[in-house]
Amino acid sequence: MVAAAAYGVVARPRLLTWGATHAEATGDWPGDDLVPGYASGSTMATTLPGPPERVWPWLVQMGCNRGGWYSFDRLDNAGRPSADRIVARWQGLKEGQRLAAVPDGGVWFTAALVEPERTLVLRMSVELPSGHPFDARFGPLSGGYTDSVWGFHLRRTAENGTRLVVRTRGRSRPRWLTRPLDLVLWEPVHLIMQLRQFRNLRARVSGEPRVRDEATAAR
Template sequence: MKTRPLTLAAGLLGVAALAETYRAFVRPWVMTWGATVDEATATLPGDELLPDADGIATRAITVDAPPEAVYPWLVQMGPSPRGGAYTHDWIENLLGLDMHSVDRILPEYQHPVVGDTIGDAPRTPKVVVAEPNRAYATLTADGNWLWSFTLVPHGDGTRLISRNRFRLPGLARKLGMIPMEPGSLIMERRMLRGIKERAERLARDG
């Protein structure tokens, strides 16, 4: 009868050890994939719109194309009929997001202005930063998720920095985000690589 409490205690200690290992060694890489220390700690356009974030993920990639070949892909992102998110569409659509990544520029979405909305979902984001070839950001209607993209010239190419700032009201949401973080990296890494491929092709083919 005494072994059951001991087994439970050992299990809890194991879970705690795994959680601490993730927090100390794995989470920093998950939340800053591809970003330099300077990029991960920099103040970026749009940060001031959600200053009290519970979590921040800053991920980045080098694109061998100038900012003007990158920006068009950012501003047309969103559910159909917009350009999708250049990631694993089948996963997005399991969640009913109606994402269909395109390989062409959509002229009708190339001139966003602050206040534009992206789609018509309950948490519909709106454009809060639109600086051509420099920065683009959206904020959800509830004000809890800011997603920004910053384009920094890098030699003949561009450093594309994606930052998610989010608030998580309530303990349940904070705990629920822990297993979501690695999943978000899988999706965002594919997105960044998808943008890179498209921008480089655009720059090459004109």
């Protein structure tokens, strides 16, 4: 009981704000209003060794069957290595475009906000227990669902690097089921996957940018 209380009061808040300053963790970010009455969320951050215009191309090509997610590819990209170079044909991301969350494309993120070199907010809305995506504008057909955003916010630092702040917000039903899963499974998994993504993005941004053209990428 004491351990659980200590985790809830001390450890968990730190895990949910890993790397973020107080201002970053408590501030408002674009896309927060997409999930009103959110029941779960996190704000994690890191500093990348390059300006936003160098970070942005890596972010907009994310997605299965695209650049991957730069995390643990065995878990979130069917073992396919995430891109180690910028691919020209994946750079024109538009709001409303779908980015496959799984290799077969059966579940996806929607690009909800796209502000080049500044803000990218992805949204996923799925019914439970089927896992079928639904249009968040109209709501789920069933009583169970999860609706969440995953936002990437780039801000230039004084040293011409990039402060990358990643904000999540989510709501789900039924809470008697989804709340324990958030605490025991999804929050720890998100922390581990997000830190891995930070690490891999840092390695890519610090390297010499390589670009593949349309013809090369299609091979």
